[in-house]
Amino acid sequence: NAGVTQTPKFRVLKTGQSMTLLCAQDMNHEYMYWYRQDPGMGLRLIHYSVGEGTTAKGEVPDGYNVSRLKKQNFLLGLESAAPSQTSVYFCASSLPLTSAAYEQYFGPGTRLTVT
Amino acid sequence: AQSVTQPDIHITVSEGASLELRCNYSYGATPYLFWYVQSPGQGLQLLLKYFSGDTLVQGIKGFEAEFKRSQSSFNLRKPSVHWSDAAEYFCAVAVLSGYSTLTFGKGTMLLVSP
Numbered sequence: 470n471a472g473v474t475q476t477p478k479f480r481v482l483k484t485g486q487s488m489t490l491l492c493a494q495d496m497n498h499e500y501m502y503w504y505r506q507d508p509g510m511g512l513r514l515i516h517y518s519v520g521e522g523t524t525a526k527g528e529v530p531d532g533y534n535v536s537r538l539k540k541q542n543f544l545l546g547l548e549s550a551a552p553s554q555t556s557v558y559f560c561a562s563s564l565p566l567t568s569a570a571y572e573q574y575f576g577p578g579t580r581l582t583v584t
Numbered sequence: 585a586q587s588v589t590q591p592d593i594h595i596t597v598s599e600g601a602s603l604e605l606r607c608n609y610s611y612g613a614t615p616y617l618f619w620y621v622q623s624p625g626q627g628l629q630l631l632l633k634y635f636s637g638d639t640l641v642q643g644i645k646g647f648e649a650e651f652k653r654s655q656s657s658f659n660l661r662k663p664s665v666h667w668s669d670a671a672e673y674f675c676a677v678a679v680l681s682g683y684s685t686l687t688f689g690k691g692t693m694l695l696v697s698p
Contacts, residue, residue: 473627509593509690559628571635
């Protein structure tokens with residue numbers, strides 16, 4: 470089991486460029502999440518998905534889009550990158566909170582720098 | 585909306601000493617509570633969780649946490665800290681409402697001195 474994997478691990482973008490971050494999980498989890506982590510801010514939820522074909526906004530969704538075309542994959546897109554989007558991005562997956570086995574499993578992160 | 589407060593940004597503990605990391609939450613009903621640990625350059629790993637039942641929960645790596653409803657707290661403890669425990673620790677809360685999501689505290693960085 471690879472768990473949760475993220476591609477790429479590092480990326481440098483220029484302002485205005487676009488990119489897509491890929492998250493994949495092999496645990497057959499219904500729920501998937503995208504967070505950003507900034508110093509002193511903890512983790513903040515960008516978007517999440519409770520199943521294939523469904524997505525919802527989190528705490529800080531502006532400037533990002535997501536898609537969940539397959540259950541195992543969750544894509545995060547930046548259409549026009551801004552320096553404020555310089556951050557470390559984490560993907561996670563889980564069962565529903567109603568499950569006694571609930572926990573969020575995290576990927577290793579993607580470090581994005583926008584210049 | 586629920587919120588989580590970790591009052592200490594940094595804590596330094598001597599190796600072998602005991603540790604307590606504080607976490608307070610704000611929500612009317614009983615929340616689901618979690619502690620995660622993040623080593624440098626890594627993702628987050630679950631240490632322990634509280635859903636219901638016994639208010640003292642045991643986790644991995646010798647950690648434990650106690651849920652105190654009267655104080656809205658879920659403090660993390662370890663009786664003897666090892667140098668390998670140096671990391672950032674995050675408390676998180678979820679409530680069973682709609683599509684429940686986790687709300688994280690801002691984290692406490694633990695430094696271990698020899």
